[in-house]
Amino acid sequence: MTARILDGKALAAAIEGSLHEEVEAFATASGRAPRLVVVLVGDLPASASYVAAKARAAARVGIDAEVVRATGSCDTASLVALVRGIAHGSHGPVDGILVQLPLPRQVDTLAVLDTVPADLDVDGFHPENAGLLSQGRPRFIPCTAAGVQRLLVDARIATAGRHAVIVGRSDIVGKPLALLLASRGPGGDATVTLCHSRTTDLADHCRAADILVAAVGQPGLITADMVRPGATVIDVGINRVGEDGGSRLVGDVDFAAVAAVAGAITPVPGGVGPLTVAMLLANTLLAAELRIGRR
């Protein structure tokens, strides 16, 4: 079997196309573009490239994005003050605030994220937004989880009654995705198993999956013998490998071998990553529309 490749890049481009029209309609109604402020701390090359990609995508759909930088030696108090200031308009009108992770080791990440007001929390990390998602009435859904569900729906991969196995239980990806896939409605109604580093018999759990999602950050973790023939495999992992210090991107799945067994598979790059960015833009537009009562 050779798996169908689930092209996240093409789907993200289509989503951007319709967002562009909705952003124009918003600007006509409100007299301004939706506005996103991204906080970039330190000089990690990966973070800088993710932020640049988000800013470019925002510009493509007509969202005004500003990147605010802070030095890698900053402390929790100064970052909290910066985010609080942005929320209160220190960098102009704002509909969404995103703090690019990871933050430097000395910073209390949760303290900084908790400073982003729930109505500006386009990453969907605020406890209020996490709570709304867990109650089945989501507002801002964490972008990667939303992107995975969107990809499954677009590819017409049935989730209702199917067994979804997610490897990775982070607050950012695994946990919200488990809630989404188990929620009622399109792209939901799955029976979900959530695996992590303490899971015993990981391979057995994975082999039981109709839909297998890897969100770990470990290249080659998912091998062909862990995949049921015909299963859908979604690779969220982004790992930098290569002898030149990591210029090549790979996921958590042994792509070539698993593609020979799976029914459908996402590539890395070009799978989940572009959808994460598209969902961020959608959340920013939603935040702007909620602000002026258009939704």
Ligand SMILES: NC(=O)c1ccc[n+]([C@@H]2O[C@H](COP(=O)([O-])OP(=O)(O)OC[C@H]3O[C@@H](n4cnc5c(N)ncnc54)[C@H](OP(=O)(O)O)[C@@H]3O)[C@@H](O)[C@H]2O)c1
């Ligand atoms: N494509 C995208 O847009 C996108 C977006 C976000 C993240 N990512 C990528 O997705 C990956 C995961 O990100 P994250 O933020 O969720 O990472 P994270 O916070 O480090 O969480 C990793 C999860 O994997 C689990 N894990 C670690 N080793 C394992 C093993 N050997 N077997 C089973 N589970 C194991 C951990 O278990 P414990 O909880 O027990 O520690 C944890 O739940 C990373 O590669 C990241 O770069 C991609």
